[in-house]
Amino acid sequence: MSTKRRVEICFSPAEYALYQEDFELVVVIDVLRATSAICTALHNGVERIKPVASVDEAREWMSKGFIAAAERNGEIVDGFELGNSPIAYIERAEEFVGQTIVLTTTNGTKAIDVAKDKNTVVIGALNNLDALTQWLIERNEDVLILASGWKDKFNLEDTICAGAIADSLIETGNFIADEDSTVASKFIYRSARDNMFAFLKASSHRRRLRQLNLNEDVKYCLTPNNLTTIPILRDGYLVKLNDRTTPLS
Numbered sequence: 578m579s580t581k582r583r584v585e586i587c588f589s590p591a592e593y594a595l596y597q598e599d600f601e602l603v604v605v606i607d608v609l610r611a612t613s614a615i616c617t618a619l620h621n622g623v624e625r626i627k628p629v630a631s632v633d634e635a636r637e638w639m640s641k642g643f644i645a646a647a648e649r650n651g652e653i654v655d656g657f658e659l660g661n662s663p664i665a666y667i668e669r670a671e672e673f674v675g676q677t678i679v680l681t682t683t684n685g686t687k688a689i690d691v692a693k694d695k696n697t698v699v700i701g702a703l704n705n706l707d708a709l710t711q712w713l714i715e716r717n718e719d720v721l722i723l724a725s726g727w728k729d730k731f732n733l734e735d736t737i738c739a740g741a742i743a744d745s746l747i748e749t750g751n752f753i754a755d756e757d758s759t760v761a762s763k764f765i766y767r768s769a770r771d772n773m774f775a776f777l778k779a780s781s782h783r784r785r786l787r788q789l790n791l792n793e794d795v796k797y798c799l800t801p802n803n804l805t806t807i808p809i810l811r812d813g814y815l816v817k818l819n820d821r822t823t824p825l826s
């Protein structure tokens with residue numbers, strides 16, 4: 578009889594300590610917008626992304642000549658000319674090909690930071706959903722999905738994406754879930770999957786981004802499977818896992 582793997586979902590970095598113990602593989606999700614932007618930037622030619630937790634750290638890297646991006650509360654931080662709009666990484670792709678970009682965001686880079694000591698940290702979004710799910714199935718290891726949430730609180734968009742991943746893994750018959758957070762996420766995903774944009778109409782972060790005129794970003798971030806790039810954290814940098822130059826382990 579083969580042993581089943583576990584897949585569990587943690588709703589925010591604040592709860593990470595309660596969930597992390599049994600896992601060495603963590604998937605970090607921040608659908609609106611950090612992890613969607615990270616997947617998009619690497620997919621469009623950025624060589625590496627250095628996630629940093631604070632704006633001060635990002636400034637320090639910028640003073641050393643690196644391209645740095647900083648977002649707080651949905652807006653580009655004063656003194657930076659780049660934030661975490663995935664569309665900006667498409668529009669400016671030519672400029673960024675082969676470059677290292679230093680990135681700090683309100684929640685996404687904070688979640689990456691709390692998980693950074695695990696053996697494997699990969700980045701998930703709706704944009705790379707199928708590619709990532711397929712890789713996790715083949716990897717056949719216990720998986721903790723860490724939602725970035727909003728300032729340590731639960732959010733709907735990360736829960737939907739996490740639920741989609743967990744649902745697919747459980748459907749294979751090789752994964753099980755014990756935690757109610759995982760069961761709940763699966764049901765939320767199933768209720769939302771046919772029209773995520775409408776389902777999220779009332780969500781707090783969609784409202785926040787609408788007020789900032791970022792509807793195009795939201796539409797992009799809610800587009801499943803427009804990319805196959807899976808970012809992985811190696812030596813403090815996010816790089817493409819499925820790049821031919823990067824081994825698949």
Ligand code: 3SL
Nearest residue numbers: 609610611651682684685
């Ligand atoms: O929290 C984050 O990391 C950001 O992606 C938030 S926002 O979409 O830029 O508001």
